[in-house]
Amino acid sequence: MLSGAGSAEDVEECVSDVFLAAWHSIESYEESRASFRTWLLVLSKYKALDLSRKLLRPGAELMMLRDVESTIQTQYSAEQHALSRESARELIEFVKMMGEPDRSLFWRRYFYYESLDELAMMFGLTKKAIESRLYRCRTALKQALGLADAEKRGINHGR
Structure with a gap:
């Protein structure tokens, strides 16, 4: 989901944020609503979307170009x-x-x-x-x- 939106470091940061968020909000997980895997995937999706929006907000195009160039x-x-x-x-x-x-x-x-x-x-x-x-x-x-x-x-x- 972060392809083209950030660097490898941004992806690593997002993964760390997902694990930290899962750690802090584990009490909100309800086994009756979804599997743990699904809960973690949804959490990951929204963390990645948040980071992607942050990286691609107006004025961030130049940063995106630099990241594209670096890859x-x-x-x-x-x-x-x-x-x-x-x-x-x-x-x-x-x-x-x-x-x-x-x-x-x-x-x-x-x-x-x-x-x-x-x-x-x-x-x-x-x-x-x-x-x-x-x-x-x-x-x-x-x-x-x-x-x-x-x-x-x-x-x-x-x-």
């Missing part, structure tokens, strides 16, 4: 590195230019990993309407990045 493997050439960095910038700029509610839907679905059901309830739309909006957003993004024509021709620009 790029050394096997990439300088050209591939530059293309990857530019693609990340283009993606963020494109999302910033989206209108509402598409911008929020896109961020929440693809950066916060919220489910379609959660989004439908949150925005007062049907699940199908959410799927349609996200499809249009992805299509527009592909066109903005020049990927739609390349896909039609079967060309991969390395992005």
